[in-house]
Amino acid sequence: xxxxxxxxxxxxxxxPEPVLRQAAAEMLDWRGSGMSVMEMSHxxxxxxxxxxxxxxxxxxxxxxxxxxxxxxxxxxxLGENAIVPMNLIGRRGQPAADFVVTGHWSTxxxxxxxxxxxxxxxxxxxxxxxxxGREQGxxxxxxxxxxxxxxxEAAYLHFCSNETINGVEFTxxxxxxxxxxxxxxxxxxxxxxxxxxxxxIARAGLVFAGAQKNAGPAGVTVVIARRDLLGKxxxxxxxxxxxxxxxxxxxxxxxxxxxxIYMAGLVFKxxxxxGGVAGMEAAxxxxxxxxxxxxxxxxxxxxxxxxxxxxxMNVPFVLRDESLNDAFLQGAEAAGLxxxxxxxxxxxxxxxxxxxxxxxxVRALVDYLRDFERRHG
Numbered sequence: 001x002x003x004x005x006x007x008x009x010x011x012x013x014x015x016p017e018p019v020l021r022q023a024a025a026e027m028l029d030w031r032g033s034g035m036s037v038m039e040m041s042h043x044x045x046x047x048x049x050x051x052x053x054x055x056x057x058x059x060x061x062x063x064x065x066x067x068x069x070x071x072x073x074x075x076x077x078l079g080e081n082a083i084v085p086m087n088l089i090g091r092r093g094q095p096a097a098d099f100v101v102t103g104h105w106s107t108x109x110x111x112x113x114x115x116x117x118x119x120x121x122x123x124x125x126x127x128x129x130x131x132x133g134r135e136q137g138x139x140x141x142x143x144x145x146x147x148x149x150x151x152x153e154a155a156y157l158h159f160c161s162n163e164t165i166n167g168v169e170f171t172x173x174x175x176x177x178x179x180x181x182x183x184x185x186x187x188x189x190x191x192x193x194x195x196x197x198x199x200x201i202a203r204a205g206l207v208f209a210g211a212q213k214n215a216g217p218a219g220v221t222v223v224i225a226r227r228d229l230l231g232k233x234x235x236x237x238x239x240x241x242x243x244x245x246x247x248x249x250x251x252x253x254x255x256x257x258x259x260x261i262y263m264a265g266l267v268f269k270x271x272x273x274x275g276g277v278a279g280m281e282a283a284x285x286x287x288x289x290x291x292x293x294x295x296x297x298x299x300x301x302x303x304x305x306x307x308x309x310x311x312x313m314n315v316p317f318v319l320r321d322e323s324l325n326d327a328f329l330q331g332a333e334a335a336g337l338x339x340x341x342x343x344x345x346x347x348x349x350x351x352x353x354x355x356x357x358x359x360x361x362v363r364a365l366v367d368y369l370r371d372f373e374r375r376h377g
Contacts, residue, residue: 006361009339010164010314010352011192012212017356019266037262042255050258051251054265061268061276064201064224069247071223072261077105077191077210080221081112083241084187084206089117089155091232098122098154098184103139103163104345105189113158116234122157123148125168131306139166141306145174150181156205157184162193162311164213165343167303167350169193169311173203185229193313194222195271196355197281205229213313214355216264219257271355280355287353287362288312294366300373318348324376325349335368 007014030037033046040047055070064070075083089095095117099110101124113119123143129136150157157179161170176184185205194209201207206225212218223243231244239245245253251261274280292310295303295317303310303317319328328349332340342348353362 003336005336005338006357006364007338008351008353008357008361008365010213010343010350011210012218013214013352013354014356015217015263016267016270019263019270022266023263038259040258042252042258047258047262048252050262050265051256054261054268055250057265057268057272058222061195061271062199062201062224067227068201069223069225069227069230069243070251071225071243071246072251072256072264073221073223073241073246074219074257075241076212076218076221077189077208078108078112080189080208080210080223081109082115083237083243084156084158084208085113085116085234086237086241087233087243088187088206088229089113090234091155091229092153092183094118094153095234096120096151096154098150098157100124100143100148100157100159101126102142102160102168103166104343105163105165105191106158106160109158109160109189116236117155120151120154122150136306137304139163139168140304140309142168142170142309145179148174148179150176150179150184152181152184154181154184156187157181158187158189160189160191162190162313164192164314164352165316165346165350167305167311167314167316168309169313171308173200175203185226192352192354193311195267195277195280196284196313198277211260211264211267213352214267216267217260219260220264222264274355283359284312284353284355287357287359288315290359290362290366291315291351291353294369298373298377300377301369313354314350314352316342316346316348316350318342321376322348327376328372331372332368335364337365337368340365 089097098120125141125143126138188204188207190207191210192213195214208223211220233242240254295301300320301317340349342350
């Protein structure tokens with residue numbers, strides 16, 4: 001059997017090989033049921049067991065208290081950009097929400113929410129700035145929390161804790177009380193670093209994540225919401241997207257993405273076997289240190305993100321001579337290093353090194369970077 005290539009796709013991304021093998025083994029017959037998971041009723045006892053166990057394992061991994069509902073929904077992270085405001089923006093009367101904008105996805109979140117109420121940018125990194133005596137370009141840094149201007153009347157404060165395209169990551173989640181807005185809950189889009197490190201869910205009012213980065217295949221979105229925020233949806237919110245309905249029916253208000261939930265449940269168990277989110281954080285730190293360490297050691301490649309804001313999951317970089325981009329990508333693919341082309345909005349290259357990417361894959365990438373530089377530098 002040929003070795004599988006190293007898949008650096010930003011999403012849908014690589015899944016752990018043991019998860020894929022277990023799913024293949026259970027494809028035609030899940031635990032003697034005589035059915036594939038894809039053929040089961042979402043209200044039947046077999047799928048109820050699968051769904052409830054996935055929720056229990058996720059609660060265990062992240063220490064989620066009973067004060068929070070865990071929901072498996074459809075629509076992806078982009079869908080949640082509409083579903084969140086439809087559920088929360090009007091909870092304090094006049095619809096209003098604040099945003100910290102640090103890249104592509106938080107920009108889209110802010111724009112989408114504007115369809116449902118008044119929105120305000122509390123902070124942005126969309127302009128160049130000077131940090132430590134060096135100029136940082138737009139979307140390559142994180143605005144200091146003390147500079148955030150949050151309206152006390154806002155229904156929530158939204159930020160993207162890891163910008164997949166721009167490679168910017170928040171290392172901590174702020175306390176809105178310290179921002180002078182104790183009644184404004186955080187809404188966190190954690191899609192592209194979910195389960196990659198410990199997260200203090202209790203600091204947020206709502207956390208959502210498309211599964212297709214670290215938690216499973218495309219098709220299911222995890223939503224973790226404080227229960228006191230439920231039941232205040234706008235009248236225009238479809239009943240299937242009303243968090244109160246979804247939570248009350250344990251993610252089975254309507255037909256959920258059953259197979260994607262099953263796959264996510266297998267990933268949750270795999271993460272537990274790796275030492276939980278603390279074990280994943282240690283592994284991810286080692287991978288990121290190796291890759292950034294090499295990029296910083298040479299002028300042939302450059303990562304544009306300020307060191308304090310660099311993502312452990314998504315590593316954008318550019319070649320000094322961008323006329324070599326096509327040759328770089330062709331050589332990478334020939335070497336079994338796939339999906340390294342950067343997003344069209346920023347260009348260059350991007351290596352997404354999610355949980356399922358082993359250290360050996362990053363070593364192979366660094367070896368290729370070094371060899372390409374030797375031949376073209």
